[in-house]
Amino acid sequence: MSEVCRVAAERRGDVAVLSTDGYINNQGGEEIARQAYAQLESGARALVLNLEKTRIVNSIGISILIEVLEKVMDRKGQLAFCCLTPTIDKTFRIMGLAQYASIYPTEAEAVRAVAAA
Amino acid sequence: MSGRESARMSVDSTGAREISLTIPVAPDMEIVATAQAAALGEFIEMAHDKIDEVKLALVEACINAFEHAHARDDRLHLTFRVGREDERDYLEVEVLDRGTGFDQASVEPPSAEKTFQGRQKRGWGLQIMRSLMDSVDISSGQGGTRILMRKYK
Numbered sequence: 554m555s556e557v558c559r560v561a562a563e564r565r566g567d568v569a570v571l572s573t574d575g576y577i578n579n580q581g582g583e584e585i586a587r588q589a590y591a592q593l594e595s596g597a598r599a600l601v602l603n604l605e606k607t608r609i610v611n612s613i614g615i616s617i618l619i620e621v622l623e624k625v626m627d628r629k630g631q632l633a634f635c636c637l638t639p640t641i642d643k644t645f646r647i648m649g650l651a652q653y654a655s656i657y658p659t660e661a662e663a664v665r666a667v668a669a670a
Numbered sequence: 671m672s673g674r675e676s677a678r679m680s681v682d683s684t685g686a687r688e689i690s691l692t693i694p695v696a697p698d699m700e701i702v703a704t705a706q707a708a709a710l711g712e713f714i715e716m717a718h719d720k721i722d723e724v725k726l727a728l729v730e731a732c733i734n735a736f737e738h739a740h741a742r743d744d745r746l747h748l749t750f751r752v753g754r755e756d757e758r759d760y761l762e763v764e765v766l767d768r769g770t771g772f773d774q775a776s777v778e779p780p781s782a783e784k785t786f787q788g789r790q791k792r793g794w795g796l797q798i799m800r801s802l803m804d805s806v807d808i809s810s811g812q813g814g815t816r817i818l819m820r821k822y823k
Contacts, residue, residue, distance in 0.1 A: 556698050576701060578733075600785070608722060611729050612798060616791040623786065640722035640802070647801045648794055649782020 569597035574606035576664035582617030605636035635663035686753030700732035723802040730795040731765040739769030771810040775785040
């Protein structure tokens with residue numbers, strides 16, 4: 554069996570919204586990173602990761618998300634997460650991700666916040 | 671199931687229902703395991719958010735074993751058990767590998783400071799399991815490692 558995480562990208566000005574669908578493991582994390590870096594290279598200043606259609610993220614996937622966050626921080630950009638399940642939200646807080654990235658309940662709130670920052 | 675894994679259901683001496691499942695050490699097999707945990711969680715009408723926590727703790731136990739156990743039989747032996755204690759229903763997951771074992775005292779605890787802008791991004795598995803489950807008991811030796819995790823309904 555294979556659990557492929559699909560990632561869709563959409564631009565709203567200089568904010569890129571990446572929406573995931575599926576299990577974020579190492580492959581899923583790497584696909585998010587690939588698309589995130591492509592958006593940064595093409596001029597995106599801020600990223601919003603919408604995890605509405607993801608119910609499981611493992612610690613390997615989260616470690617890759619942390620690398621993406623570090624790259625965004627190095628560029629003085631913004632990264633926000635939205636639409637997390639309670640379990641993913643809890644796991645992000647356990648690993649300290651919530652100390653470095655903002656988490657919003659909706660995509661609209663996340664986009665508005667990073668666009669204004 | 672794909673045929674590479676095998677499962678059987680039984681009732682143990684305390685009356686708890688249990689399902690045994692053996693999975694190979696192979697990519698994404700942890701997701702096969704989570705389906706069994708979800709099925710038994712739904713059987714006892716556990717809240718979906720709690721089932722998600724069990725699933726994620728199980729994923730971490732499996733990928734830890736896949737990466738570090740070096741199991742001699744290249745398998746993980748899982749038991750999913752539902753029972754009742756002090757009038758509370760619970761879902762229990764046992765993850766057993768026949769690997770090299772590890773010394774829990776030698777595992778450096780992770781921290782956000784070490785993870786961010788630092789050298790150690792991995793190593794969160796045990797911390798995540800302990801945070802998401804109500805109890806986690808680990809015994810490890812030369813014969814392998816057994817992780818027993820319980821979540822109350």
